[in-house]
Amino acid sequence: xxxxxxxxxxxxxxxxxxxxxxxxxxxxxxxxxxxxxxxxxxxxxxxxxxxxxxxxxxxxxxxxxxxxxxxxxxxxxxxxxxxxxxxxxxxxxxxxxxxxxxxxxxxxxxxxxxxxxxxxxxxxxxxxxxxxxxxxxxxxxxxxxxxxxxxxxxxxxxxxxxxxxxxxxxxxxxxxxxxxxxxxxxxxxxxxxxxxxxxxxxxxxxxxxxxxxxxxxxxxxxxxxxxxxxxxxxxxxxxxxxxxxxxxxxxxxxxxxxxxxxxxxxxxxxxxxxxxxxxxxxxxxxxxxxxxxxxxxxxxxxxxxxxxxxxxxxxxxxxxxxxxxxxxxxxxxxxxxxxxxxxxxxxxxxxxxxxxxxxxxxxxxxxxxxxxxxxxxxxxxxxxxxxxxxxxxxxxxxxxxxxxxxxxxxxxxxxxxxxxxxxxxxxxxxxxxxxxxxxxxxxxxxxxxxxxxxxxxxxxxxxxxxxxxxxxxxxxxxxxxxxxxxxxxxxxxxxxxxxxxxxxxxxxxxxxxxxxxxxxxxxxxxxxxxxxxxxxxxxxxxxxxxxxxxxxxxxxxxxxxxxxxxxxxxxxxxxxxxxxxxxxxxxxxxxxxxxxxxxxxxxxxxxxxxxxx
Numbered sequence: 001x002x003x004x005x006x007x008x009x010x011x012x013x014x015x016x017x018x019x020x021x022x023x024x025x026x027x028x029x030x031x032x033x034x035x036x037x038x039x040x041x042x043x044x045x046x047x048x049x050x051x052x053x054x055x056x057x058x059x060x061x062x063x064x065x066x067x068x069x070x071x072x073x074x075x076x077x078x079x080x081x082x083x084x085x086x087x088x089x090x091x092x093x094x095x096x097x098x099x100x101x102x103x104x105x106x107x108x109x110x111x112x113x114x115x116x117x118x119x120x121x122x123x124x125x126x127x128x129x130x131x132x133x134x135x136x137x138x139x140x141x142x143x144x145x146x147x148x149x150x151x152x153x154x155x156x157x158x159x160x161x162x163x164x165x166x167x168x169x170x171x172x173x174x175x176x177x178x179x180x181x182x183x184x185x186x187x188x189x190x191x192x193x194x195x196x197x198x199x200x201x202x203x204x205x206x207x208x209x210x211x212x213x214x215x216x217x218x219x220x221x222x223x224x225x226x227x228x229x230x231x232x233x234x235x236x237x238x239x240x241x242x243x244x245x246x247x248x249x250x251x252x253x254x255x256x257x258x259x260x261x262x263x264x265x266x267x268x269x270x271x272x273x274x275x276x277x278x279x280x281x282x283x284x285x286x287x288x289x290x291x292x293x294x295x296x297x298x299x300x301x302x303x304x305x306x307x308x309x310x311x312x313x314x315x316x317x318x319x320x321x322x323x324x325x326x327x328x329x330x331x332x333x334x335x336x337x338x339x340x341x342x343x344x345x346x347x348x349x350x351x352x353x354x355x356x357x358x359x360x361x362x363x364x365x366x367x368x369x370x371x372x373x374x375x376x377x378x379x380x381x382x383x384x385x386x387x388x389x390x391x392x393x394x395x396x397x398x399x400x401x402x403x404x405x406x407x408x409x410x411x412x413x414x415x416x417x418x419x420x421x422x423x424x425x426x427x428x429x430x431x432x433x434x435x436x437x438x439x440x441x442x443x444x445x446x447x448x449x450x451x452x453x454x455x456x457x458x459x460x461x462x463x464x465x466x467x468x469x470x471x472x473x474x475x476x477x478x479x480x481x482x483x484x485x486x487x488x489x490x491x492x493x494x495x496x497x498x499x500x501x502x503x504x505x506x507x508x509x510x511x512x513x514x515x516x517x518x519x520x521x522x523x524x525x526x527x528x529x530x531x532x533x534x535x536x537x538x539x540x541x542x543x544x545x546x547x548x549x550x551x552x553x554x555x556x557x558x559x560x561x562x563x564x565x566x567x568x569x570x571x572x573x574x575x576x577x578x579x580x581x582x583x584x585x586x587x588x589x590x591x592x593x594x595x596x597x598x599x600x601x602x603x604x605x606x607x608x609x610x611x612x613x
Contacts, residue, residue: 021103025052026171028148031100033179036060045189051165052172053151061143064116067123074127076102106130109149113140129154166495173488177212178258181251181285184208214484214513222329226321231290233321238283240275245534251285254295259306267315271322431578439578446605454594455585456569461562461595462588474504474519477526482516496540499554503561523565532564559595
């Protein structure tokens with residue numbers, strides 16, 4: 001029997017590795033920009049064509065490479081960063097594994113020109129599918145000029161699964177933004193299809209934030225600066241009023257490396273607790289510097305996931321730093337009377353007070369206020385109990401006896417035989433509102449319980465679908481509103497404008513990253529128009545990340561818009577309003593389910609009621 005196990009060729013091994021390291025054009029952009037930073041470049045230019053699918057070119061003025069290094073850098077696991085195992089725990093550079101260029105060369109056509117300052121001539125090298133085609137001397141400025149052409153040209157299946165240019169360009173903007181923020185001392189240029197998209201001059205961190213995200217951020221930035229023996233934390237957080245309903249403006253950097261950490265994000269969100277709405281997200285850009293030995297960056301090929309030696313301590317320092325910054329600039333109270341459970345176990349906290357100290361404490365205002373507040377439910381106040389009959393009377397309001405005009409098409413509730421045999425008096429329905437959330441209506445076969453908000457969402461969804469292809473009714477805003485966005489968000493906002501037009505939102509570009517809202521759907525209060533847009537945009541970003549098709553994206557927008565518009569529908573407090581809601585609900589082709597698939601009503605049959613008693 002022949003042997004079955006064999007070694008993979010270097011080319012196939014590199015293609016497999018490329019699937020881990022180079023997932024899309026943005027992955028290649030990230031690796032090349034980080035290499036330029038490691039080469040001590042002070043000016044970096046990124047040129048793109050077709051959202052990076054046709055061309056990714058990074059030009060830097062770094063230290064360059066010799067002819068030998070130019071050849072070796074494309075070999076797998078060739079690196080200048082690690083010589084001993086101990087070096088792995090003292091990494092301060094962006095790249096160190098020696099996988100990126102080898103992976104890129106396996107799935108693209110690569111051309112590189114590079115020269116060191118002391119060399120008279122540079123080196124030009126061309127590689128296709130891991131094979132060196134040309135290596136020769138050339139005239140080139142100091143630094144490196146690396147071009148990636150036709151990414152995934154030799155793996156059609158991978159290229160086929162790339163998303164639209166809008167989505168891929170958005171991901172490139174994300175990577176470009178993170179690296180530009182981490183290196184404000186470097187000049188950056190970005191060009192797409194021969195048009196300059198962004199030019200960033202060298203400066204400090206604040207000027208870099210304003211240059212990337214717009215001048216509206218300048219007045220909303222709060223500096224953070226804390227230093228301990230373990231870690232230094234610095235950067236900026238946004239004032240609570242600048243919080244948005246979209247994610248994406250939250251940045252953590254550890255030793256100048258961008259990282260993702262839901263755990264640390266929770267620390268910042270907790271610090272803002274009580275200052276921002278529950279469904280909003282604050283801006284923050286926080287840089288952390290610590291001993292590289294205390295953080296492991298070698299967790300994931302993208303190096304965006306790290307492990308800290310003591311994650312809980314970093315969490316505590318980060319939360320305290322943000323709270324201190326908010327208090328220092330009079331944004332939040334500086335006093336916090338809640339003790340961490342771990343702190344309450346310290347011996348100094350648990351030392352019993354003397355009788356004199358206890359007596360003095362009990363005379364204090366804070367003690368009396370606290371005890372009165374927390375024992376209020378024990379006070380036997382007969383005066384307060386006198387109102388219970390009034391409250392009970394409100395709950396016992398007379399129900400409506402108006403019969404809702406429910407179409408006969410709702411066979412799920414009424415069968416034809418019952419309807420034909422029912423008299424007018426038997427069809428007389430009673431409608432009760434329960435806790436402001438449900439409508440309970442009597443029918444011949446029992447009771448029907450309707451979820452009000454979901455019914456309103458179904459009605460709004462049907463109205464939106466009926467308007468599809470027609471001009472939606474919109475109301476002009478008395479004062480058009482403008483908003484600045486990040487570069488990556490601006491790409492998606494521009495792509496969203498035609499779809500929003502169908503819904504009644506008149507949104508227009510007012511600059512590279514600025515948009516102006518002229519009108520909103522007539523059902524939406526003008527003051528809430530931007531909030532609804534931000535909520536829609538957040539779902540759009542999730543749809544893009546999930547790789548949904550344009551049709552699915554439109555459907556998601558329909559669903560989310562119906563949810564938002566339902567919040568502003570006329571309340572159903574009167575009998576006439578309740579009747580109208582039920583009538584419109586059951587005129588729908590799908591009255592049983594809300595747009596997101598949740599059940600709208602349930603039938604409680606008379607037999608079930610009889611069995612309860």
